Each structure stands twice: as structure tokens, then as C-alpha cells.
Amino acid sequence: MDFYVILGVDRAASLSDVKRAYRRLARKHHPDINPGDPESEAFFLRVTEAYETLMDPERRQDYDEHGGRRPGPSVGAVRDVEFEGFDFSGPAASGESASTFGDLFADVFARSAVARLSDSSPGGIDLHVPLRLGFEDAMRGGAHEVTLTRVVRCDACRGTGARLVAEGRCAGCAGSGQSRWTRGHMVFSRQCAECGGSGRRRHRPCGVCRAEGMVSRTEAVDVPVPSGITDGARLRLAGQGSTSRRGGTAGDLTITVTVEPHPLFRREGDDLHLAVPVAVHEAALGVRAEVPTVGGRASVRIPPGTQSGQRFRLRGRGAPSPGGGASGDLVITVRIVLPQVIDERSKELMRELGRLNTEDVRAELLR
Ligand SMILES: [Zn+2]
Ligand SMILES: [Zn+2]
Structure with a gap:
């Protein structure tokens, strides 16, 4: 993955942008924060690799030009790295990239650990x-x-x-078989990892x-x-x-x-619940009511004398079982709806109904 993508910065990001991005990721993915999480650990190793590369102007330039394929000090075991001496011909690293000797060697050792760990991660x-x-x-x-x-x-x-090409001189080491790099005034070298030291190459990096x-x-x-x-x-x-x-x-x-x-159905397990309005006379005399189900309409028989809140169950007309078993039921709950009773004739009929049915409906409450 691209180092800039890993850190979430653009290619023109300043050193302080890179630093800030690294701190932000470290707060989230540092192995100390996610102990025992190999994914987080593997990712954090890549974050660290990206950070170290982009913080070092030389390595960053190299990465921008060669896509990180040039084997800088980040690849390979420590024993392959040779310290060649000092080079004072150029300016020493300063500011953000200045390092102490201790840092430099800690750096080299830490990276070999990085390579080993990321190789064993799935x-x-x-x-x-x-x-x-x-x-x-x-x-x-x-x-x-x-x-x-x-x-x-x-x-x-x-x-x-890598993609196969006609064999030619290795571009990584200009055919010498050795790659060299400097840190500050120190010069290191190791066998060119692109060609394995042969100086010849049959692959080019995949574009x-x-x-x-x-x-x-x-x-x-x-x-x-x-x-x-x-x-x-x-x-x-x-x-x-x-x-x-x-x-x-x-x-x-x-x-x-x-x-x-759903505006009408309420799910409970694999059962679906539906409230069905029933007129007073329908509840009293019985009715066959059309109700919606998930698989189209169904007809339900509401028997004479049905009370408000009474439930009826339509077997297998609920939700399909996601596990593949039998479907749930559709459970309908009767909700009795009073007519408006505005006109005199309706009121008279209600009074008449009351005279004929003298049973005290609240008898249970006041016993
Ligand atoms: Zn080479
Ligand atoms: Zn490719």
C-alpha cells in the first residue's frame, strides 16, 4: 500500500503533516493500545515504515521516484548491512531528520524486526x-x-x-550488485536486493x-x-x-x-404482529376480514362475539426464517372501532342496545 495512503496525507505533505498523521494513527493502532491484536500490530508496522520513509527527505525522494522498490535500509537482515565509513562531502542531516548515533542503529535494528514480523502476519x-x-x-x-x-x-x-522484461542491467544498483545509502555523514552498503547482487535484472517494477x-x-x-x-x-x-x-x-x-x-407489521422473533380494526357490529356478529400479509392478502374469520385485544394466529404467514426453518406466524390483534354515532337514529339504536344488554361490564372492578 502506498505510504501516503497509509498515513492519509497528500504527496505535498510537510514534515509536520506527516508527524501529525503518524501521531494520530499511533494513538489508535499502537500495539500497546491493542495488545494481542495481530492485525493492528501489522498495520502499525506499516504505518511506522511509511512514517520513517516520509520523514527522511532522502528516502522520501527515493520513494517518490522509485515507488519504494529501491532497497533502502528498510529491507533485509541487519547482518547484510555494512557500515562503509563517513562522507562529509554533503550537508549533514539537520532539523527533523537529524538523528543521534543511538537512533540510527536502533533504527536499523528496529527495521529488521519489522521485516520479520510482517512476514509472519497473515x-x-x-x-x-x-x-x-x-x-x-x-x-x-x-x-x-x-x-x-x-x-x-x-x-x-x-x-x-514485478513484471518480466528482457534481461538487462539492474537499475537499482546500476549493475554493480551493491546498493549504497547515506545517513547523515555515514555511508552504508549491502547486496542489491533487486537483483540479488547479480547486477542483472529480468523484472521491472509493476507500474x-x-x-x-x-x-x-x-x-x-x-x-x-x-x-x-x-x-x-x-x-x-x-x-x-x-x-x-x-x-x-x-x-x-x-x-x-x-x-x-414497517408502518403496519411489527416483528417479534419470526412472528409478525398486525393490529386489525374491526367495527362494533362486525365484532358482535362475526365477519370475514381481508388483511395484508408479506406474501399478499389473506382472509381471516373474526368469530361472533370477538372482544377488543383478542388475537388470532395465521400459521406460517409471518417472516421467513433466515435460518431456513419454518416461517413464523402472522398474529393479528383485533382493535374494535366505534362508529361515530352522530345521527339520532344511531343514538336511538345504541340506547336500545343498552336496554337489551343490562350486564354490568365493570362488575369485575368493583366486586
Ligand atoms: Zn541490482
Ligand atoms: Zn502489479
Whole structure:
């Protein structure tokens, strides 16, 4: 991954921009803050590598020109590095890049640790993406798209970071087989890692991925949603996440589903609840009522003498079970609706009804 991308700074970022970005990431990803989290640790190692490269004007220039493929002191074991002596012909490093001897060697040792650790990390980064579904879509299920940006293997170089070319002189070491670099006035050298010291080269860095073997891609991914999925459910797509290093396996993609509420249905487990208004005379005399269900309308028999709040269950007409089992039920709750009773004739009928039915409906309360 591109060092600028890792730190989230642009290519013109000043040293203090880089420093600020590093501190911000360190506060979040430092291994001390996430003990026992190998992903965080692997990522933080890359952050540190990016920071060290971009803070050093020389290495940064080298990185900008060669895409970081030139084997600076960051690659390889310490024993390969040879201290060649001092060079006082140029200006010494100053300001932000000035270092003490202790820093310099700590630097070299720390980097060999970096190389070892990142080689043993699995290299996958899990991604988390939200998916919002309408109530009906959640009931139906099927494929739904999410758009995400992830780092995947570069197809142009098959993830190797290099493409085969006609054999020629190694550009990394100008054919000498040795690469040299300076820190302050000190000169180091080691065997050229690009050509393994042969001075010849049969590969060139892949231009598509800047020799990283990975590219960042924004694309739509089809998520298979099981019918009847519940609000807050998580779907995991193995191997659909990001890759954090060349040749590494991809992490997983986790989709957290939000289901929008329905204006009529309320879900409880796999049962759906629906309030059904019933007129007074219908409740008293019985009626066959049409009600909506997720799979179209259904007819329910409301028996004579039904009370307000009484429930009826329509087997299997609730939500499909996302686990693949039997569907839930549709539970309807009767809500008796009084007529307006404005006209004299209706009022007279109500009084008449009262005279015929003298039972005290509050007898239970005052016993
Ligand atoms: Zn490539
Ligand atoms: Zn070379």
C-alpha cells in the first residue's frame, strides 16, 4: 500500500503533516493500545515504515521516484548491512531528520524486526460495511449490492509487484550488485536486493500497483441476503476483505444489516404482529376480514362475539426464517372501532342496545 495512503496525507505533505498523521494513527493502532491484536500490530508496522520513509527527505525522494522498490535500509537482515565509513562531502542531516548515533542503529535494528514480523502476519484486513434494507426487501432476501474500497491483489503482475522484461542491467544498483545509502555523514552498503547482487535484472517494477503487488479498488460486491433477515444481523463473506501485504490472503467482509421498520407489521422473533380494526357490529356478529400479509392478502374469520385485544394466529404467514426453518406466524390483534354515532337514529339504536344488554361490564372492578 502506498505510504501516503497509509498515513492519509497528500504527496505535498510537510514534515509536520506527516508527524501529525503518524501521531494520530499511533494513538489508535499502537500495539500497546491493542495488545494481542495481530492485525493492528501489522498495520502499525506499516504505518511506522511509511512514517520513517516520509520523514527522511532522502528516502522520501527515493520513494517518490522509485515507488519504494529501491532497497533502502528498510529491507533485509541487519547482518547484510555494512557500515562503509563517513562522507562529509554533503550537508549533514539537520532539523527533523537529524538523528543521534543511538537512533540510527536502533533504527536499523528496529527495521529488521519489522521485516520479520510482517512476514509472519497473515496479511488479511477485515472490512465492515453497513447495508440498509427496506422491510419487504429483508423479507424477500436475494442479492444486494454494497460498494466498498478494498485493497486486492494486483492482476497485472499477479500480485508479485514485478513484471518480466528482457534481461538487462539492474537499475537499482546500476549493475554493480551493491546498493549504497547515506545517513547523515555515514555511508552504508549491502547486496542489491533487486537483483540479488547479480547486477542483472529480468523484472521491472509493476507500474499498475507501484510494485506493491496490491491495488486499491472501489467496486460493488453482491451480498447474498437470506430471506427474512433480521435487523442488526451480520453477514460474513470470507476472503472478501482487504489484503495488507503482497501475497497475503484477504480478510473477511462483514456486513451489518439494518432493516427499516414497517408502518403496519411489527416483528417479534419470526412472528409478525398486525393490529386489525374491526367495527362494533362486525365484532358482535362475526365477519370475514381481508388483511395484508408479506406474501399478499389473506382472509381471516373474526368469530361472533370477538372482544377488543383478542388475537388470532395465521400459521406460517409471518417472516421467513433466515435460518431456513419454518416461517413464523402472522398474529393479528383485533382493535374494535366505534362508529361515530352522530345521527339520532344511531343514538336511538345504541340506547336500545343498552336496554337489551343490562350486564354490568365493570362488575369485575368493583366486586
Ligand atoms: Zn502489479
Ligand atoms: Zn541490482
